[in-house]
Amino acid sequence: MKTAIMNQSVHASWWHSVGNYIAICKAKVVAMLVITAWVGIALAPEMDRSWISQIMSLLGIGALAAAAAAVNHVVDREIDQKMARTRHRPVATDRLTVRDALLFSSGLTVIGVVVLLQWSNLLCTVLTLLALLGYAVVYTLFLKRATPQNIVIGGLAGAMPPLLGWVSETGQLDAEPLLLVMIIFAWTPPHFWALAIARRNDYQRANIPMLPVTHGTQFTQLCMIVYTILLALICIVPYLISMSGWFYLVCSSVLNGWFIVKSVSLYYWPSDEKAMALFRFSISHLLLLFVALFADKWIM
Ligand code: HEM
Numbered sequence: 001m002k003t004a005i006m007n008q009s010v011h012a013s014w015w016h017s018v019g020n021y022i023a024i025c026k027a028k029v030v031a032m033l034v035i036t037a038w039v040g041i042a043l044a045p046e047m048d049r050s051w052i053s054q055i056m057s058l059l060g061i062g063a064l065a066a067a068a069a070a071v072n073h074v075v076d077r078e079i080d081q082k083m084a085r086t087r088h089r090p091v092a093t094d095r096l097t098v099r100d101a102l103l104f105s106s107g108l109t110v111i112g113v114v115v116l117l118q119w120s121n122l123l124c125t126v127l128t129l130l131a132l133l134g135y136a137v138v139y140t141l142f143l144k145r146a147t148p149q150n151i152v153i154g155g156l157a158g159a160m161p162p163l164l165g166w167v168s169e170t171g172q173l174d175a176e177p178l179l180l181v182m183i184i185f186a187w188t189p190p191h192f193w194a195l196a197i198a199r200r201n202d203y204q205r206a207n208i209p210m211l212p213v214t215h216g217t218q219f220t221q222l223c224m225i226v227y228t229i230l231l232a233l234i235c236i237v238p239y240l241i242s243m244s245g246w247f248y249l250v251c252s253s254v255l256n257g258w259f260i261v262k263s264v265s266l267y268y269w270p271s272d273e274k275a276m277a278l279f280r281f282s283i284s285h286l287l288l289l290f291v292a293l294f295a296d297k298w299i300m
């Protein structure tokens, strides 16, 4: 009986521990990044690579993205303690030590690099490592604390996966995947600022210069409209250069039109609930946009 209870508690603490490691990976964000990388692979020219190489490339990109997220949890632990949204995070609450989180991140980095070198190519590995450094070091350690343009510049790291997927296939840089990077780059500010508006008190308390804190919510909402329009314009280019067809054009126009309307509505009739709804919408928007890019390739 006593042994059974002990076994049960060992089991429970093992699951808690696994849960902590999954949490510092930002698993849902990484899943989305991997989906965009997958679309990069799907849209690349046919290279006759095995599906095992493709899956392993995605796993390698995912491992390095998760490693970057784990470093973010370590570097940001004091900020995270001050914000209601993040104060329960494993490193912020000492449920996971800095040492263990960094060891975990290093392990993921080594695995990711070996996997990418083995199943993709050197250029893809180097670019993925640059994305890791861009998010974990350039954005988290410097930009986030320094300028309200932090997420605009830092967003480049999160926008890289479609390019990484494409390069894992071809081993070279091309204009088409750069266009996919531009799409996520323009999507990121309205995605994040919607959340930052609703959580501006958090950022103020943590002394982080997010745009709604430094320039107010109205100006941020105006910037969101500008970026959603820019996004809509960039999204037409894949059709114009015959990279994607009419199915993609129709889907992306509807999605972007909806994004613009929701941003304009937030500008004229602002509320925190509406900002949070827009943040959630941005995630479905990007997912559907990339599903449309993927589906278009098979329909045409
Ligand atoms: C610098 C760029 C970015 C910033 C600052 C940012 C910021 C955020 C923040 C603060 C959250 C809330 C996280 C939470 O409460 O746990 C979030 C959620 C999310 N982000 Fe972003 N994001 C960025 C780029 C991206 C990119 C490039 C993608 C995908 C391609 C993405 C996908 C998501 C998803 C799927 C969620 C929802 C996660 C969940 O429900 O737990 N983000 N983002």
Ligand SMILES: CC(C)=CCC/C(C)=C/CC/C(C)=C/COP(=O)(O)OP(=O)(O)O
Residues within 6 Å of the ligand: 026, 029, 033, 061, 064, 065, 066, 068, 069, 072, 076, 086, 128, 129, 131, 132, 135, 144, 157, 158, 160, 161
């Ligand atoms: C290798 C590779 C592809 C790297 C991608 C890097 C990556 C995981 C980008 C995601 C961006 C993201 C979730 C930012 C959150 O901002 P934040 O950290 O300020 O948000 P927080 O307050 O929730 O921590």
